[in-house]
Amino acid sequence: MQKQIVIVGLNHRSAPIEVRESVAFENVYVREALVHLRDYPSIDEGVILSTCNRVEVIAAAGDVRSAFDDINGFLAQQKAQRHAEPLDDHVYTYEGAEAVRHLFRVAASLDSMVIGEPQILGQLKQYYDAAQQAGTVGAVLHRLFHRSFSVAKRVRSETGIGSGAVSVSSIAVDLAKRIFDRFDDKTVMLIGAGKIGDLMARHLQSHGVKNLMVTNRTFERAVSLAEKIHGNPIRFEDFPRYLKMADLVIGCAGAPEILIAAATVEKILRERKQKAMFFIDIGDRRNFDAKINNLDNVYLYNIDDLKSVAEENLQERASEAEKAEGIVLEEAQTFVRWLGSLEQVPTITALRQRFEEIRRREIEKSLGGSLKDLSAEQRAAVQDMTTAMVNKMLHGPISQLRKSSPEELEDPTLYVAALKKLFDLEDK
Amino acid sequence: MDALLVKLTAVVYLGVAVSYFFHLFRGASASRLPTALLLGGFLIHSIALTSLFLREGFATVAVMGDALLFNSWLMVGIYLLIQLKYPLAVLGAIVAPLAFLMTFAAFAVGGGAGEIPPGLQTFWLPLHVTLAFLGNAMFALAFGVSVIYLLQERHLKHKKLTILMKRFPSLESLDGLNYRLLMWGFPLMTLGILTGSLWAGIHWGDYWSWDPRQISSGLAWLLYGALLHGRITAGLRGKKAALLTMVGFCVVLGYFLWGDSIFPSRHGGRFE
Numbered sequence: 272m273q274k275q276i277v278i279v280g281l282n283h284r285s286a287p288i289e290v291r292e293s294v295a296f297e298n299v300y301v302r303e304a305l306v307h308l309r310d311y312p313s314i315d316e317g318v319i320l321s322t323c324n325r326v327e328v329i330a331a332a333g334d335v336r337s338a339f340d341d342i343n344g345f346l347a348q349q350k351a352q353r354h355a356e357p358l359d360d361h362v363y364t365y366e367g368a369e370a371v372r373h374l375f376r377v378a379a380s381l382d383s384m385v386i387g388e389p390q391i392l393g394q395l396k397q398y399y400d401a402a403q404q405a406g407t408v409g410a411v412l413h414r415l416f417h418r419s420f421s422v423a424k425r426v427r428s429e430t431g432i433g434s435g436a437v438s439v440s441s442i443a444v445d446l447a448k449r450i451f452d453r454f455d456d457k458t459v460m461l462i463g464a465g466k467i468g469d470l471m472a473r474h475l476q477s478h479g480v481k482n483l484m485v486t487n488r489t490f491e492r493a494v495s496l497a498e499k500i501h502g503n504p505i506r507f508e509d510f511p512r513y514l515k516m517a518d519l520v521i522g523c524a525g526a527p528e529i530l531i532a533a534a535t536v537e538k539i540l541r542e543r544k545q546k547a548m549f550f551i552d553i554g555d556r557r558n559f560d561a562k563i564n565n566l567d568n569v570y571l572y573n574i575d576d577l578k579s580v581a582e583e584n585l586q587e588r589a590s591e592a593e594k595a596e597g598i599v600l601e602e603a604q605t606f607v608r609w610l611g612s613l614e615q616v617p618t619i620t621a622l623r624q625r626f627e628e629i630r631r632r633e634i635e636k637s638l639g640g641s642l643k644d645l646s647a648e649q650r651a652a653v654q655d656m657t658t659a660m661v662n663k664m665l666h667g668p669i670s671q672l673r674k675s676s677p678e679e680l681e682d683p684t685l686y687v688a689a690l691k692k693l694f695d696l697e698d699k
Numbered sequence: 700m701d702a703l704l705v706k707l708t709a710v711v712y713l714g715v716a717v718s719y720f721f722h723l724f725r726g727a728s729a730s731r732l733p734t735a736l737l738l739g740g741f742l743i744h745s746i747a748l749t750s751l752f753l754r755e756g757f758a759t760v761a762v763m764g765d766a767l768l769f770n771s772w773l774m775v776g777i778y779l780l781i782q783l784k785y786p787l788a789v790l791g792a793i794v795a796p797l798a799f800l801m802t803f804a805a806f807a808v809g810g811g812a813g814e815i816p817p818g819l820q821t822f823w824l825p826l827h828v829t830l831a832f833l834g835n836a837m838f839a840l841a842f843g844v845s846v847i848y849l850l851q852e853r854h855l856k857h858k859k860l861t862i863l864m865k866r867f868p869s870l871e872s873l874d875g876l877n878y879r880l881l882m883w884g885f886p887l888m889t890l891g892i893l894t895g896s897l898w899a900g901i902h903w904g905d906y907w908s909w910d911p912r913q914i915s916s917g918l919a920w921l922l923y924g925a926l927l928h929g930r931i932t933a934g935l936r937g938k939k940a941a942l943l944t945m946v947g948f949c950v951v952l953g954y955f956l957w958g959d960s961i962f963p964s965r966h967g968g969r970f971e
Binding site: 545579 | 872933
């Protein structure tokens, strides 16, 4: 029986978070669930994917209809443990070529909430490994998943889908990288001990920043944050004196007043011999004088600037996604062709045998009956002629089958199935 | 034969320029193709130059076209060396068109005036010319680096972030490279002027004759000197330094290209 890829699932677009949560698989139970899934007679191979944005069952099955029914039942059962409402409205199903394409899109992060986010590939690998350990992966899903990993890699390297940061703190680091060549010899001053500043500081540290000063109106908070992130606490009234040592200044004091004026920075710059400074006003309220940005060798970005960069980068990703869709389609076609070819070779052999059988039977009948007076030479000629006829008749269909589905996402398994049915070629 | 090689060099450099731009605006991953192409162009360039010098002697650098050919060869050579340590494809996108323009001008200008009397053809000639041209090449590269710096700086100030910008090196490294090129270019230029002056003193009897070429290179020398001094002592860096570097190169280039025809000088073919 020809194996097909089937996918049943729900994601951030098809279902609200409560519904997704109700069918989500907890990590520790995945193995158990996989084994349970495989117990359905219609499912030959299966992988479960369960992240905060999607729950999907990817399976290889002979009978698509009953596989869909079984997986739906399987998911409903999972849900039944928590809620009673039906899932039907929230579930999507894919089969054959469309299923392959869907999985490739998921792996390439084209189906993600934030297009191009890199985590999904790791999650996919993790769930594939779990299925492999549970023994629910066979030749078809093995190939399908490994293909999807390399498609994701290809999309990442050939398009800009993952380029351009989309979170505020990674954009700030990105910008800092365009100003500074290296971070290990730079000093960061954090003004305000808020959560976002903490996050920002950690992000910079992961990029090599070693020297960090933390200041806050309440000195104790500066001390405790400094301890957490291995920085040096500074009293709030002292920070202007230390400012000239800072290459990156992050403001998130939450105070509704300007803490650093342009004239101050101008003076500091002279003391620093014009060494570049980067001010990031990351709080909701402005702490740095906007005129700072007009000074040479100084750059000031506030939270709105960073957000608008994020917006631009998201749009950029969306336009890169079109390129990625092309790659995914192409790869899905190749995969489907491979899947079809699994059945092609035996089908072609069976077709040839069938025709040869008929020819031989008819020749034997004729040569033993009405044509029994033919000379040896004539007999040979009849043999040759009939063989040639059979070959010529089969040439068209066979070559069509071999190159099946060239342009569109057409399913070559259709041909195989049709031939099997028409010529009664069921596997013996 | 030479002319054909020079034309071929120019064509290859044009191709390199196109491939650098294509790489900057389109390619998703870094490519070595433009640099490999540039190396190919440089090899043809080297053959053309060697064959020219073998046939005409080094004194042929007095001819404008041949001077351009030699100077652009030095520039591309230095860029390729820099490339080994700092893979700056963006700088290539400036060097390649510049190299194309110079080699194109080399055969477009062609022969023209420029005979150095045999009496002047001593060891001073290659010494003076090579030093001066090496300085020019450093400043040409510094010019390219400054252009990129200003583009990058402008983008950052105006908060317009493009994909193109992502391929630019950081301001810090551009400024650092600019400084290093100046540190090399300035002494070379100084030596170029000194050797020229000594040469003139020995053969003409006056070390400094207020020749327009001497005045213009003196101006450029003062400018670059002030820039270097400012950098070392007063923290003159970033945008202002980039602008001054560009002005300095314009003085050098402007006189190199057109000066002789406007202000007749002893460099412009009348070496009597």
